[in-house]
Amino acid sequence: MKILVKQIGEYKKDTIITPIFTVLEVVAELLVPYVIAALIDQGIEAGNLKNVYLYGGAMILLAFLGLLFGVLAGRSAASASAGFACNLRQSMFENIQTFAFSNIDKFSTAGLVTRMTTDVTNMQMAFQMCLRIALRAPLMLICSMAMCLLINAKLSMIFLAAIVVLAAATTLIMSNAMKIYNHVFHRYDDLNASVQENISALRVVKAFVREDYENEKFTKAATKLYELFVRAEKLEALNMPVMMFIVYGCVLAISWFGARFIVAGSMTTGNLTSLFSYVMTAFSSLMMLSMIFVMMTMSAASGRRIAEVLREQPGITNPASPVDLVKDGSIDFDHVSFSYRQGSGEKTLSDIDLHIKSGETIGIIGGTGCGKSSLVSLISRLYDVDSGSVRVGGEDVRNYDLETLRNQVAVVLQKNVLFSGTVMDNLCWGKAEGYMDEYRNACRMACADEFVERLPKGYESWVERGGANFSGGQKQRLCIARALLKSPKVLILDDSTSAVDTATDTKIRKAMQTAIPGTTKLIIAQRISSVQDADRILVLDNGRVSGFDTHESLLKTNTIYQEIYEVQTKGGGDFDNQ
Known part of the structure; x- marks a missing residue:
């Protein structure tokens, strides 16, 4: 009362x-x-x-x-x-x-x-x-x-x-x-x-x-x-x-x-x-x-x-004296375990121990339900770990001011959302006050400029609620551009190019390698072609690390990666359905 x-x-x-x-x-x-x-x-x-x-x-x-x-x-x-x-x-x-x-x-x-x-x-x-x-x-x-x-x-x-x-x-x-x-x-x-x-x-x-x-x-x-x-x-x-x-x-x-x-x-x-x-x-x-x-x-x-x-009290809050500066894009998982229902005994991630250098491009691959999205959710502290710790820029994510951390860890989801308004209104979610050249450059890197500039009103064209008047690939590219405008230390692409063709996917990855070399990029994908050029590739299996190495090394040493590669290059199928 x-x-x-x-x-x-x-x-x-x-x-x-x-x-x-x-x-x-x-x-x-x-x-x-x-x-x-x-x-x-x-x-x-x-x-x-x-x-x-x-x-x-x-x-x-x-x-x-x-x-x-x-x-x-x-x-x-x-x-x-x-x-x-x-x-x-x-x-x-x-x-x-x-x-x-x-x-x-x-x-x-x-x-x-x-x-x-x-x-x-x-x-x-x-x-x-x-x-x-x-x-x-x-x-x-x-x-x-x-x-x-x-x-x-x-x-x-x-x-x-x-x-x-x-x-x-x-x-x-x-x-x-x-x-x-x-x-x-x-x-x-x-x-x-x-x-x-x-x-x-x-x-x-x-x-x-x-x-x-x-x-x-x-x-x-x-x-x-x-x-x-x-x-x-x-x-x-x-x-x-x-x-x-x-x-x-x-x-x-x-x-x-x-x-x-x-x-x-x-x-x-x-x-x-x-x-x-x-x-x-x-x-x-x-x-x-x-x-x-x-x-x-x-x-x-x-x-x-x-x-x-x-x-209802927020499950995640700022610490008493929050850190308000993310030094770089290095990411460390120190023996992390995580479950959506603490105490249930059902671990989504178990004993994850990873160390990623700032500026590296890391591919993440594995079957459906192996914990890929759960893993990257811990980096921006959307959830807290059950045990262990996740560090970004050498600092435990639980010590950061939440707004500071999430501004520096940009996430593009497979089903990201566009809001009703203009294309420019949606881009401003990434950077509220920027120069027009910055918005165009972000769209160019995300290969979104090619369709935005063909729209009747260009960047002032109207976006229906949820982006209903855009295709899946167009929505994903606009969301990538929106994330790039944040100039993040860490960029997470959670299967966010699944709706674009292979050629466009390649263009986006090459543009990001050239334009934001200092940003750590984590690319979750189902296609090996989307991650094989990454510095290292993380293979997850049932919430555990199965392999973490280069494409060439994993082909020689990791059975799961070999199976995925064989299915996709020779069988023309999808690993998740095997």
Whole structure:
């Protein structure tokens, strides 16, 4: 709760004044039936026109004040709740940006999307309800009960008995509905996951003609959500009939006994009229309280899910006195072991001991799942090792300022992402403020200039979200250019030329050898032709070093490398499929 309350922030003023306006609104509304009773008894029935005008004017004034305070309360509640929701989303987004990959692994992407949309919306509605109805309803209920007792204590006993019965029935209905709502948000995650997966892979879906399968999967998730809501709302639907039965029974009883009191002279017509008004106000307040109960139940589940994200501490943080200078591109793995789930006993990398000189070009090859991408993820400290240490520039990566380290270790993934904007906007991710010649030179080294300059608007051409209007090879080349603009000490190409032809791949490697000789280059590839000219080649097998030498030496001494070479040069196949 403390974590969520902190998000009110600069909207404290609106949060405080809303209850004040609400109380004033309730007071004005509660006085109206009391004035009506005086109008009837002392004005109309007494034939006193002066009192009719007096009490009539008082009614108009109270109605106006109630309306004014209601409008002011509504405006301040809307401002406070919208601001609260805005701060929640902002805080969640900012905290997610600090997450290490190990943190992100705990939450599914669809789950995070649900928390930042549906869950925050629920919290916004609940917060506004707390400021307005959650205060107004109990206050109206208590004050109405007090006024009923003040008017006629005996008749009020009927009303109080009805309130107790209605409260018990409402609690029973809502407690059962609450259990169902607790499951709803997990189904929202499933639904969002289905939508996200389908849209992001729409081309694949169409290529394999799997639209019917995806429709069926989405329908299944939507149906589960529908069934839960129907079950909950069937229970909620009982609220109104139960309430109306009790209300009508109460009204009939009060009418019967009230008429007898009027005939006996112990009660006036005006008093009975105002008593009816207070009774109906109390019953409607009780119904609002039942709605609040449902809303609070739903928002409590949402609040817990949001708090989980806000409480999550980054798995990787800066040290107390971080090093802010990477001296060179040398890389040392000192008996490193790593697993994605620490303590599970499933090692992704085991006893990796490597020493790479600054400026070297290192090829990395091996079968799928051998740990190639995991190995290079440790260099930029996307994950921390279980044991051993990784050093860059002679310094343990855990001692560096994270921004400094990651600026000097550029990574180009096989499925790198382009963002919506222009080509230049995307290149600026590598260097925000540079000269045009620098951008052109980076594109030239990545062989991206040949298609960028043919675009209608060149570097100002629009890039759709995810680079949807570019081919796989074009996206990879733009991502390589973006990484080169960082002028890194270490450049990691994680199978990032897989979508370009062999000739372009060769051009890119030769351009980098010439243009950035002092940068250490790690090239992960499936094709031996992409790494055979490297200074040394690392062969990984099941998370262990199988060989680390030149192309010629590995052909003589390493069985795995020999097999890959034989398959690719003579069989024309792919090692991963052997």
